[in-house]
Amino acid sequence: MTDGVAERSRPRDRILETAQDMFHKHGIKGVGVDAITEAAGTNKMTLYRHFESKDELVIECLRATAAKASRIWDEFEARHPGDKLAQLHAWVQKASELLSADSRGCDMANAAVELTETDHPARRVIKELKEAQREKLVALCRDAGIGQAELLADTLSLLLEGARVSMQSVGAEGPSAQFVRMAESLIASFRAR
Amino acid sequence: MTDGVAERSRPRDRILETAQDMFHKHGIKGVGVDAITEAAGTNKMTLYRHFESKDELVIECLRATAAKASRIWDEFEARHPGDKLAQLHAWVQKASELLSADSRGCDMANAAVELTETDHPARRVIKELKEAQREKLVALCRDAGIGQAELLADTLSLLLEGARVSMQSVGAEGPSAQFVRMAESLIASFRAR
DNA sequence: TCTGGAAGTTACAGACCGGTAACACCCTAG
DNA sequence: CTAGGGTGTTACCGGTCTGTAACTTCCAGA
Incomplete structure (x- = not known):
């Protein structure tokens, strides 16, 4: 399903954009990486191939x-x-x-x-x-x-x-x-x- | 061990005081009830006898x-x-x-x-x-x-x-x-x- | 058409979370 | 001395968390 994030951008971009949105709405500790990747239409492994940790993702956001x-x-x-x-x-x-x-x-x-x-x-x-x-x-x-x-x-x-x-x-x-x-x-x- | 909280007050008071301090320093989601009770020199069961949930404890704090x-x-x-x-x-x-x-x-x-x-x-x-x-x-x-x-x-x-x-x-x-x-x-x- | 890398899938490890059950203890009021 | 309530202890439940391993699938470029 689409989540407001453009489906046909690269996974890394989708993750970054989705994470920004979700961290903003629910807080950093209020969102797990699983929820982010699911909303971004991808999976956890792909997230960890692009960001070395959740902390690193937070910083990029x-x-x-x-x-x-x-x-x-x-x-x-x-x-x-x-x-x-x-x-x-x-x-x-x-x-x-x-x-x-x-x-x-x-x-x-x-x-x-x-x-x-x-x-x-x-x-x-x-x-x-x-x-x-x-x-x-x-x-x-x-x-x-x-x-x-x-x-x-x-x-x-x-x-x-x-x-x-x-x-x-x-x-x-x-x-x-x-x-x-x-x-x-x-x-x-x-x-x- | 003593944790700055008076040892001879009642468990409920110690929990409340310790929780206030720890929530303040580390945030609400950054502190677990186990950590609070341990620092207060008591245990989780006693906490849940005095407060019906962590949320309720937060409110009291x-x-x-x-x-x-x-x-x-x-x-x-x-x-x-x-x-x-x-x-x-x-x-x-x-x-x-x-x-x-x-x-x-x-x-x-x-x-x-x-x-x-x-x-x-x-x-x-x-x-x-x-x-x-x-x-x-x-x-x-x-x-x-x-x-x-x-x-x-x-x-x-x-x-x-x-x-x-x-x-x-x-x-x-x-x-x-x-x-x-x-x-x-x-x-x-x-x-x- | 073949190939190599990016992405998806499933399963799992190990830790922590809030909350509960069952039982042993201790201390004080009667 | 005794009864009972407050407290401590241990173990556990089901869930969630970050992070990883091993494998498969897909797709673009040569």
């Missing part, structure tokens, strides 16, 4: 997710070429849209919550990817002409991260409902300084 | 955690009786202290991330407890004489929630390092309106 996020940033630049302030507003808008569309939050943050072993191989990858995203937002704020760019970027980061996790515990009608308002008035106040 | 948090709020009132603004600053201070002391974040939010089944019995408890905490912070902001009390409370909530989860993915040197500064300047700007 996180990288893929980060790559998708990166493509969204490209859209900002494409839609508002050179206009960094407009891109920052677009970031807020897009973040809000993703919040409404999906209540399971950020895969990397969720993974960090689930994978508690301090030496888990995925942890350093999570940290690297999150740091890269932070750098990007700081650069965007700075290039948008904001003075305390790091502080604004970090505040926006925490707001979004908080909105994503709040969504999962109290739902969409909780504090996260006001995210856009908070972010926009924050940007305004930083621009006024 | 969350309630206990919320009760501890509630006691912290009592301290605010005790230390700054009647002075709600001082209590709000104390809230910021205390939040920051807890952030520094422990990088595993909020048990309820973490549980919400781990327990993805929408009908999991713990989810409604999490929602109730989180909503109660929200109410408290809103009331504190309002009683401190702040106009848009709900908005400030929700913004502070998201900042703290974000700081707690950011801590787990990027560490203490990430955006969460600026939490106090963000919170205080936010309070100041709300007071100025």
